[in-house]
Amino acid sequence: xxxxxxxxxxxxxxxxxxxxxxxxxxxxxxxxxxxxxxxxxxxxxxxxxxxxxxxxxxxxxxxxxxxxxxxxxxxxxxxxxxxxxxxxxxxxxxxxxxxxxxxxxxxxxxxxxxxxxxxxxxxxxxxxxxxxxxxxxxxxxxxxxxxxxxxxxxxxxxxxxxxxxxxxxxxxxxxxxxxxxxxxxxxxxxxxxxxxxxxxxxxxxxxxxxxxxxxxxxxxxxxxxxxxxxxxxxxxxxxxxxxxxxxxxxxxxxxxxxxxxxxxxxxxxxxxxxxxxxxxxxxxxxxxxxxxxxxxxxxxxx
Amino acid sequence: xxxxxxxxxxxxxxxxxxxxxxxxxxxxxxxxxxxxxxxxxxxxxxxxxxxxxxxxxxxxxxxxxxxxxxxxxxxxxxxxxxxxxxxxxxxxxxxxxxxxxxxxxxxxxxxxxxxxxxxxxxxxxxxxxxxxxxxxxxxxxxxxxxxxxxxxxxxxxxxxxxxxxxxxxxxxxxxxxxxxxxxxxxxxxxxxxxxxxxxxxxxxxxxxxxxxxxxxxxxxxxxxxxxxxxxxxxxxxxxxxxxxxxxxxxxxxxxxxxxxxxxxxxxxxxxxxxxxxxxxxxxxxxxxxxxxxxxxxxxxxxxxxxxxxxxxxxxxxxxxxx
Numbered sequence: 100x101x102x103x104x105x106x107x108x109x110x111x112x113x114x115x116x117x118x119x120x121x122x123x124x125x126x127x128x129x130x131x132x133x134x135x136x137x138x139x140x141x142x143x144x145x146x147x148x149x150x151x152x153x154x155x156x157x158x159x160x161x162x163x164x165x166x167x168x169x170x171x172x173x174x175x176x177x178x179x180x181x182x183x184x185x186x187x188x189x190x191x192x193x194x195x196x197x198x199x200x201x202x203x204x205x206x207x208x209x210x211x212x213x214x215x216x217x218x219x220x221x222x223x224x225x226x227x228x229x230x231x232x233x234x235x236x237x238x239x240x241x242x243x244x245x246x247x248x249x250x251x252x253x254x255x256x257x258x259x260x261x262x263x264x265x266x267x268x269x270x271x272x273x274x275x276x277x278x279x280x281x282x283x284x285x286x287x288x289x290x291x292x293x294x295x296x297x298x299x300x301x302x303x304x305x306x307x308x309x310x311x312x313x314x315x316x317x318x319x320x321x322x323x324x325x326x327x328x329x330x331x332x333x334x335x336x337x338x339x340x341x342x343x344x345x346x347x348x349x350x351x352x353x354x355x356x357x358x359x360x361x362x363x364x365x366x367x368x369x370x371x372x373x374x375x376x377x378x379x380x381x382x383x384x385x386x387x388x389x390x391x392x393x394x395x396x397x398x399x400x401x
Numbered sequence: 402x403x404x405x406x407x408x409x410x411x412x413x414x415x416x417x418x419x420x421x422x423x424x425x426x427x428x429x430x431x432x433x434x435x436x437x438x439x440x441x442x443x444x445x446x447x448x449x450x451x452x453x454x455x456x457x458x459x460x461x462x463x464x465x466x467x468x469x470x471x472x473x474x475x476x477x478x479x480x481x482x483x484x485x486x487x488x489x490x491x492x493x494x495x496x497x498x499x500x501x502x503x504x505x506x507x508x509x510x511x512x513x514x515x516x517x518x519x520x521x522x523x524x525x526x527x528x529x530x531x532x533x534x535x536x537x538x539x540x541x542x543x544x545x546x547x548x549x550x551x552x553x554x555x556x557x558x559x560x561x562x563x564x565x566x567x568x569x570x571x572x573x574x575x576x577x578x579x580x581x582x583x584x585x586x587x588x589x590x591x592x593x594x595x596x597x598x599x600x601x602x603x604x605x606x607x608x609x610x611x612x613x614x615x616x617x618x619x620x621x622x623x624x625x626x627x628x629x630x631x632x633x634x635x636x637x638x639x640x641x642x643x644x645x646x647x648x649x650x651x652x653x654x655x656x657x658x659x660x661x662x663x664x665x666x667x668x669x670x671x672x673x674x675x676x677x678x679x680x681x682x683x684x685x686x687x688x689x690x691x692x693x694x695x696x697x698x699x700x701x702x703x704x705x706x707x708x709x710x711x712x713x714x715x716x717x718x719x720x721x722x723x
Contacts, residue, residue, distance in 0.1 A: 128521065135518055139533035142594070145540035146533075148548055216442035225432035226425060231443060238450045239652050240706035241457070242679060244686045245699035249456035253448055272445035278648070279603055282641035286610065302434050316606035324599055327539070380539055381532075388528045 146381070153177075153374035160366050176371035189344050191351070198330065198348035201266035205329040208271050210321055217280030218310050222292060232281070235274045247338070254339050265339035266347065270329055276321045283317035284310060319387035326383045331376065352376060461697035466690050478697035489698075492673035493681040496585065500677060501654040501709075503589050508596025509650040513643070515597060516604040517635065531605060537595040549591055549664060553577040578664055581674030588660050588675050598653065600646030607642030611635065644717035651709045655702065658683065678702050 147167065152160070154172035181191065219225075220232045250269065259265045287310065295305050311318070336350035352372045429436070436443075461478055463471035482489055519530045532539075552560040554577075562574040577583050611634075619634050636643060658679025661670045668683055670676055678698065686695035 131518055132522070135515075135522075135530060138515075139530050142597075143533040143536045145548055146536045149540060212441045212445070216439045219435045219438035223432065223435040223438070225435040226428050228435070228439075231439065234451065235446065236648070236710070237707070238446070238454060239648070240656075240703050240710065241450075241454045242656060242682055242699040242702055244679070244682045245457040245460070245692075245696045246450075246453035247686075248692065249453035249460075250449055252456075253452055257448070268445060269449045272442065272449045274446070274450065275599065275649070277442060279599070279645055282603070282645045283607075283610075285641045286607075302438075306438075316609055317603075320599070320602045320606050323602065377540060384532065384535070384539060385528070388531055 146377075149374055149377050152370045155367075155370065157367050160370065176367035180368045180371045180375075193344060194346065194348040194351045197263075197266075197345065201263055201347060202326060202329045204263075205267050205270050206322055206325045208267060209273050209276055209325045210318055212271050213273055213276035213280050213321060214284075214311060214314065214318065215306070216277050217284050218306055220277070221281045221284035222287075222289070222310075235277055238274045239278070251338055260339055261342050261345060263345070266335045269335065269339075270325070270332075273321075273325065276325065279321060279324075280314060280317050283314045287313055315390060319390040322387045323384050327380055330379060349376065457696045458700055460693055461700045463693040464691075465693040465696075468690075471693065474693070478694050479701070481694070482697060482701065488673060488676065489681055492676040493678050496674075496676055497655065497678045497705075499585065500589060500592070500657065501651075504592045504596060504657070505650045505654040505709075508593055508654070509600065509646060511593065512597050512601035512646060512650075513604055516601055516608060517631065519605060520608040531602075534597050535601065538598040538601075550578065550666075553587060553664070579671050581670075581672040584661075584664070584671055584674040588664065591664070592654070592657060592660055596650075596653075598649070600649040600653075603642045603645050603649075604639060607639035608635070611638045640717060644713065647713035647717055648710055651713055652706055655706045655709065678705075 144167075151167060151169040153176055154174070155169045156171055156173045156175055159170055220228060220235075254260060254265060254269065259268060291309060292305055295309060300308070331349050333347075333349045333353050336346040340346050352369075355369055355372060460471065462473060462475055464474045464478075465471040515534055519527055519534065522530060554560070554562070556562065556574055559574070559577070561577065562571065565571040566574065575583070577587060615634055615638060616630065619630060624630055624633060656679055658677045661675035661677060661680060662668045662683075665671060665675065668680060668688065670680070679702075682695050682698045682702070685691045685698065
C-alpha cells in the first residue's frame with residue numbers, strides 16, 4: 100500500500116508538471132489525450148465496480164437496477180467473511196498463506212526459468228535449438244481441455260500430489276513467457292555480448308549483467324502475467340490436491356461463490372472476497388509497471 | 402575446428418563456429434551450457450505440456466469416456482467431425498472464423514494504437530492510463546460475470562435497455578442475451594473491450610526500448626509526419642513485440658470460448674449463436690465425457706491455429722526466425 104501512496108504523490112507532482120507541458124503541446128495531442136481519458140474511464144469500469152461492490156451493504160447489493168457506486172459504504176462484508184471462516188476447520192489465513200507462498204515461488208521460478216531459456220534460444224546456436232523453440236510455440240496452440248487427463252496422470256506418477264510442488268511445478272512450463280522474453284532478448288545487439296566475451300565474461304555473467312537488466316520491461320510483463328495466472332487459478336487445488344489445508348485461496352473463493360449462488364447472505368461475502376482476490380493483482384501490476392518505466396530511463400543500451 | 406579444441410574451450414561454446422561437422426554428441430557436449438540454460442524449462446515443458454499434448458493427440462484416435470479403457474477406432478473421430486457433426490460445421494466453424502477475424506486483427510490494431518498513444522504521454526500519468534486500459538484483462542473474470550450481464554439484462558431495468566428506452570430508440574425492452582441475432586455481436590464487442598491483454602503490455606514495453614535518437618535520425622532523413630514515423634521507424638523497431646502480439650492475438654481469439662458461456666449462463670449459447678470451437682470441445686470433454694472426440698476436435702483447432710500463426714510469422718517474423 101505504501102508503494103501505492105508514494106506513487107500517487109509522485110504522479111500528483113508529475114501531473115502538475117505534465118499539465119504545464121501540455122500547454123505547449125499541439126491540439127492534436129490534446130484531443131487524443133481527451134479521448135484517451137474518456138476511454139480509460141470506460142475501460143476502468145471493472146476496477147471501480149469491484150471496489151464499490153465490496154463495500155455495499157446487503158440491501159444495496161440487491162438493488163435493482165443495480166448501482167455502480169456504493170451509497171453507504173460498510174465493512175460488514177469483510178467482518179462477515181472473517182466470522183464465517185472462524186467456524187471452519189481451516190482458517191481463511193491458511194488459504195491466504197498457501198496462495199501467497201505458491202504464487203510468489205511460481206513467479207520467481209517462471210521468471211528465472213523463462214529468461215534463461217529465452218537467452219539460450221535467442222543467442223545460442225546449438226543442436227536442436229530451432230526444434231525446441233518451434234515446439235514451444237506449437238504448445239501455445241493446444242486446447243487445455245484435451246490435455247487435462249494426461250497432465251493429471253503425469254503429476255500423479257511423479258509423486259507430487261498433495262504437495263506445494265503440485266501448485267508450482269506445472270506452472271513453470273510457461274511457453275508464453277519464454278516466447279515473450281525471447282522477443283526482447285532478440286533485440287539486444289549481438290555485438291554487446293561479443294564485446295563482453297572478448298572481455299572474458301562467462302555466459303552466466305553475460306546473462307546476469309547484460310541480458311537480465313536490459314530485459315527488465317519483459318521481466319516485469321512476465322511477472323504481471325504469471326502472478327495473474329497463478330494467483331487466480333483453481334485448477335491445481337481442484338485436481339492435484341486432496342488435502343484441504345493445502346488448497347489455495349481461489350479454490351476457497353470458488354466454494355464460497357458456487358455454494359452460495361442463491362444465498363442472500365453469501366453475496367456480500369463473495370463481493371468482499373472478490374476484492375481481496377483482486378487487490379494483489381492490482382498491486383503487482385502497479386509495481387511491475389513502475390519498474391518498466393523506471394529502468395528504461397536509466398539503461399543506456401538503446 | 403575439431404571437437405577436441407571446441408571442448409577444450411568450454412567458456413565459448415556459443416560462438417558460431419562452423420565446425421567441420423563433428424559428431425552430434427560432441428557438438429551437444431560442446432554446447433552444454435546452452436542446455437543448462439534451457440534445461441529447467443525443457444524438463445517441465447516436456448513433462449507438463451509435451452507429454453500431455455502427445456497423449457491427447459494419440460487419444461484422438463480412440464473412443465474414450467474417461468472410465469472404461471480407450472478403444473482404438475482410427476480416423477473415425479475425424480471422419481465423424483467432418484461429415485456428421487452438424488453443430489460443428491454449421492455453427493462452431495463459421496462462428497469461430499467470424500469471431501476471430503473481427504476480434505483478432507481488431508483487438509491487435511487497437512492494442513498497438515493504444516500502446517503507441519500511451520507511449521506519447523508524459524511519464525507521470527502514463528502508468529495510470531496503462532492500468533485503466535489493461536483493467537478489463539486484469540479483472541476479466543469478475544467483469545464478465547458481474548458487470549456485463551447487468552448491462553445487457555433483458556428487462557426494462559437493464560442498463561442498456563433503460564438507456565435506449567428513455568432516449569426513445571426502442572419501444573420495448575430487447576432480450577439482448579437471449580436473442581441469437583445480437584448475441585455474437587455482444588460477444589465481439591466485449592472481447593474487443595477486453596483484448597488489450599499481454600500483447601498490449603508487450604508492445605508497450607517494446608516501445609519503451611525504442612531508441613529516441615532513431616526519431617531524430619528519421620527526421621533528418623526526411624520523415625515528415627507521424628504516420629510515416631509509425632510505419633518506417635516504430636513498427637520495424639518493435640518488430641519482435643509486434644510478432645508476439647500477433648501470435649497471442651491469433652491464439653487467444655481462436656481459443657476463446659469462455660465469454661459466450663458466461664454471458665449465456667450456460668455452456669450452450671442461445672441457438673448456438675455464440676458457439677465457438679472451444680465451446681464445442683468443452684461440450685464433448687466436460688459435459689458428454691467423450692474425450693477421444695474432444696481430443697480430435699482439439700487437434701483440428703491446433704491445425705487451424707498453426708495455419709494462422711504461420712501467417713503472422715510471414716508478416717512479422719524476421720528472416721532468420723523462419
